[in-house]
Amino acid sequence: xxxxxxxxxxxxxxxxxxxxxxxxxxxxxxxxxxxxxxxxxxxxxxxxxxxxxxxxxxxxxxxxxxxxxxxxxxxxxxxxxxxxxxxxxxxxxxxxxxxxxxxxxxxxxxxxxxxxxxxxxxxxxxxxxxxxxxxxxxxxxxxxxxxxxxxxxxxxxxxxxxxxxxxxxxxxxxxxxxxxxxxxxxxxxxxxxxxxxxxxxxxxxxxxxxxxxxxxxxxxxxxxx
Numbered sequence: 685x686x687x688x689x690x691x692x693x694x695x696x697x698x699x700x701x702x703x704x705x706x707x708x709x710x711x712x713x714x715x716x717x718x719x720x721x722x723x724x725x726x727x728x729x730x731x732x733x734x735x736x737x738x739x740x741x742x743x744x745x746x747x748x749x750x751x752x753x754x755x756x757x758x759x760x761x762x763x764x765x766x767x768x769x770x771x772x773x774x775x776x777x778x779x780x781x782x783x784x785x786x787x788x789x790x791x792x793x794x795x796x797x798x799x800x801x802x803x804x805x806x807x808x809x810x811x812x813x814x815x816x817x818x819x820x821x822x823x824x825x826x827x828x829x830x831x832x833x834x835x836x837x838x839x840x841x842x843x844x845x846x847x848x849x850x851x852x853x854x855x856x857x858x859x860x861x862x863x864x865x866x867x868x869x870x871x872x873x874x875x876x877x878x879x880x881x882x883x884x885x886x887x888x889x890x891x892x893x894x895x896x897x898x899x900x901x902x903x904x905x906x907x908x909x
Contacts, residue, residue, distance in 0.1 A: 685709070688747045688775075690735030690765045691756030695781065698756060700725045713744060730902040737766040738772060754797075755777045758897045759787045770796030799826065809895050820897040823885075830890040831857075836900050840880045844900070850874040855899060856892030861885050 685708045689696045700710045704727045709753035712728050713735040714720050722730055733740035734755070746752065752769035754762035763779045769775040780791045781804040792799035801824075824833040835838065838844055844852065849872055863870040864883035870876065878884075888896050 685751065685785070686711060687711070687751045687753060688744060688746055688749045688769075689755055690761070691754070691755045691757070691781075692725075692730070693757060694868050695757075696753075696755040697725050699753060700728050703891075704728060711744060715770065718847050736761050736768070738768060740767055743771060745777060749773075749775055750780065751777045753781075755781045757783055759783050761792075763790060763797070766791075767796040770798075773774075806817070808849075820900065823894070830891065831887055832890065834886045834893065834896070836884050836886070836897075838880060838882045838884065839902055840879055842878075842880065842900075842902065842905065844878045845880050846877055848875055850875050854886075855895035856889065858886050858896045859887040861887055 686835050687703055687708050688711045689700055690713045692700075692712040696712060696714075700712055703710050704725070710725070711731060712725065713731045713733055715734040717732055719894045720730055720732060720839060720850075722728075727745050731740070733743060735741065735754070744793075746769060747846075748829040752766065752775040754765040754769075756762055756765075758783060762782075766778045776858045777798050779799045779801060782788045782791050782800050783784050785802065788800065791797045791802075818835050820834050822834045826832070834850065837888055854860065860872045862885045863872060863876070863878075864885070865879060865881075871897045885902075
């Protein structure tokens, strides 16, 4: 997969290294010459240019890329880059970094953003995930829908421990997509039994989220088997 990343700061470089490690081709676009450290991202292509300028993106041949990631520290630049990538170059998938929570509402399909990643919201969610057990924590919101990626960690003594996935009736539109056990991801096979401290990852709509939280509420011991 070919991925173009606007912004070669710490965030952009970290994303690039991860993508390259997974076999993808990466182009880093950075207008600040002092921020270009080619040796910091072995295997990446670099372009010293303004990612918000049409001529720069034409030089980058952005229309040949599968994904455009706007990862600068400037929300205005991220919005402009995403809009150009989507409307002028037809990039199939765009991802926009949100730096300031007050701007999050703008990162939608009207600005060409398919997926927005809010750094403050993600940090808050990760803090919640780190300190909470038994509570449903929202990790990620998808821009074009009301679907969220949410996580819950089963506490010791949970009534779900030992029960198989097939025996649990999830509410509404909730879908169990993976388990994390001892740091390793596991597929949600129907015959797999839950264990204490399992981290459960769900795709769930906003409407079904309260029901899912209630189902796994540690205080809800009266739930039917």
